[in-house]
Amino acid sequence: MTGHHPPVADWATDFDHADPAWAADPFPIWDEIRASGCPVAHSTRYGGVWLPTSHEDVSAIAYDTDNFTSRSVVVTEGRPIAEAPQGIAPPISSDPPFHHGARRLLLPAFSPKAVDLLEPFTRAFCHELLDAVEGKPIIDGAVDYAQHIPVQVIAKMLGLPQEDGDLFRKFVHNILESIDAPLEERFEYFIELDTYLTARVEEHLETPQDDLITFLVNAEMDGQPLNPEHVGGTIVLLLVAGIDTTWSAIGASLFHLASNDADRERLVAEPDLLPTAIEEFLRAYAPVTMARLVKDDFEFNGCPMKKDEWVLLPFPSANRDPEFFEQADEVVIDREINRHSAFGLGIHRCVGSNLARMEMRVALEVWLERYPDFTLADPDAVTWSGGQVRGPRRLPLRIS
């Protein structure tokens, strides 16, 4: 909610995902466009941006790497300087064939079995967070709890100082939430992040550690070391993508449980249901909207898309499509069939999805074990982040 843009007058022709109304409640916006008979909206903001809303259209574009490039996945006023196929933050910003090798480098560190090893650390840290606010009648589920968990885990994996959490959250806010800021301001954000990370990479070159930064500076693709832009871009990706996404997912789950007594009581009584419920929270409150750029002029389902226009990929809207899901607008915590796309579809499936699921499960298990009974302290005090990652940023919860 940085407010650099005028308010949206008409969501079908002038939408803006930085508008406060989108952050507060985007579901009616998507529902209306999806049901309008013209389910792909267009806006001239950001130099031209398209918004598919149905599961069919969102997945078709996610799978189409011939007509859409991932060169940049954050919609801003400018167009990225980094060129395809590597892009600014590989592999999320990479296109085939480069993408495949860059992604395979990272996958083993995020496999289900590798992630399992991080569970005891995550659980102990969740307890520490709640120990620190023990006895308070109101705990902020976002500020006191959710926002710290993914930061701590990814900092440990990368080998970054655990005490720099506030700095990482500032980087994330600047890059992902201040999307309608002037380009000069955004440029300065990137310089600050780059300066910080360059210093950390140099430390790792001098003193190698058993962590992902050390792994990346020594890694090879096709027999060649990674270029410095690749190493730096991947570190930025892992830091930025791993933080506010999972923080949003944990916060949204707590928001739901604070607002729905029956669901909360059932999960306390039936803890084995939690993994199923988590998939439903991921479907219904999917935090991440991805983006692509149109490679060349191209007609998609009758829409005349122009080279270098943006296309938003609102997976949260695809997840609410009544053509694809029964009871699409209801949260059904024991939903058995749930082909949601919270982690994307196709070759760019979120590399950290196993980590995110583990962090969500542990965070909710620890919270429910210690606080089985809680409600929203003040529904009007809850705030949500806007832009391409949506989740609670203020979530005061009354512990009873």
Add this chain to the structure above:
Amino acid sequence: MRVRVDSEKCQGHNRCYSLAPELFDVDDYGDAHELNDGIVPPGLEDKARLAVANCPEFAIIVEEDA
């Protein structure tokens, strides 16, 4: 009943492995494959159908016995 993971479609969401670890495993890259040549032991048919129905990429093929 038999199941098979289409490795061209699988993107490593790991839904099948978490829902039916008796029938599927994943490698270090998160790519899934069926166990025991995909033969579903008696009593696990519902788990197999659940895994099929929860794959976001529609990557699991099931052959029901005639």
